[in-house]
Amino acid sequence: MTVTTQDIQRRLVALGYDLGKSGADGVFGRMTIAAIKKFQADKKLDIQYPGTVGPKTIAALGLDPAQGEALLPPWIAEALRKKGLHERLNNAALRAYLKSDGKALGDPAKLPWCGDFVETVIALALPKEPMIENPYWARNWLKFGVSVSIDRPVMGAIGVVERDTGGHVFFVIGHDKTYWHALGGNQSDSVSIVKILKSRTLGLRFPKTFAIPAKPLPLTAFSGTISTNEA
Known part of the structure; x- marks a missing residue:
C-alpha cells in the first residue's frame, strides 16, 4: 500500500x-x-x-x-485529470481548461498547444512558481525552473525535445533505455502518454518551488505508442 x-x-x-x-x-x-x-x-x-x-x-x-x-507531484496529478482530452473531439472542454489559468494561446485545433498545456498545469498546481516568458514556445521551457540531469531523471521533470525547427514539451512520468514515457498535450492531438526518443532530448527541467525527489526514476516498461512528430 x-x-x-x-x-x-x-x-x-x-x-x-x-x-x-x-x-x-x-x-x-x-x-x-x-x-x-x-x-x-x-x-x-x-x-x-x-x-x-x-x-x-x-x-x-x-x-x-x-x-x-x-506520492505523485501535484502537477502530474493535475495533468492526469485531463488525459484523453482531444483538440477536436473535446475542443470546448480543452479550450476552457487551457484558459482556466487566465490566459491561453488560442484554439488548440489550429495552434501547437503542448506549451500551453504544460503552462496551464504548472500555473494551477504551483501558483507561486515563476513562469518563463512565452511558455507557448516549447524550447523556452529550457529556461524554466532548475536543470535535471538526463542521466538521473525524476518523476515530474519537464522534458524538452527537438521537433523539426521547433520543439515539444511534456512531463516525464517514466522511462526505459530508449524512450521517455511522456505525459503531455498535442500528442496524437490529445492529452496522452506516449513514448518519445531520448535521442531527441534538449534538456530536462524541474520547478523551483517543489523539492526534487531524492531518488531517480527506475527503468520501467511501457507499451504505448511511439511518437515521432507531435503536431
Missing part, C-alpha cells in the same frame, strides 16, 4: 482542515496545498518547501513516512 493524495486529504479533514466542497477528491489542488501549509505551520514543521509532502509531513499526519515518496 502507498500513501495517496486522498489518504492525506482524509486525514486533514479529520483534523479539521478545510478542503472546500470537493473534500477528499484525490486532486492535489490549491485548497489541499493551502491546508497542508497551514497544518505544517500549526505543527511547526521545518519544511523547505511548504505545501509539499514528504516524510516529515506524512509522519506528522500519522501516516506511514516510508511511503512519502510514492
Whole structure:
C-alpha cells in the first residue's frame, strides 16, 4: 500500500482542515496545498518547501513516512485529470481548461498547444512558481525552473525535445533505455502518454518551488505508442 493524495486529504479533514466542497477528491489542488501549509505551520514543521509532502509531513499526519515518496507531484496529478482530452473531439472542454489559468494561446485545433498545456498545469498546481516568458514556445521551457540531469531523471521533470525547427514539451512520468514515457498535450492531438526518443532530448527541467525527489526514476516498461512528430 502507498500513501495517496486522498489518504492525506482524509486525514486533514479529520483534523479539521478545510478542503472546500470537493473534500477528499484525490486532486492535489490549491485548497489541499493551502491546508497542508497551514497544518505544517500549526505543527511547526521545518519544511523547505511548504505545501509539499514528504516524510516529515506524512509522519506528522500519522501516516506511514516510508511511503512519502510514492506520492505523485501535484502537477502530474493535475495533468492526469485531463488525459484523453482531444483538440477536436473535446475542443470546448480543452479550450476552457487551457484558459482556466487566465490566459491561453488560442484554439488548440489550429495552434501547437503542448506549451500551453504544460503552462496551464504548472500555473494551477504551483501558483507561486515563476513562469518563463512565452511558455507557448516549447524550447523556452529550457529556461524554466532548475536543470535535471538526463542521466538521473525524476518523476515530474519537464522534458524538452527537438521537433523539426521547433520543439515539444511534456512531463516525464517514466522511462526505459530508449524512450521517455511522456505525459503531455498535442500528442496524437490529445492529452496522452506516449513514448518519445531520448535521442531527441534538449534538456530536462524541474520547478523551483517543489523539492526534487531524492531518488531517480527506475527503468520501467511501457507499451504505448511511439511518437515521432507531435503536431
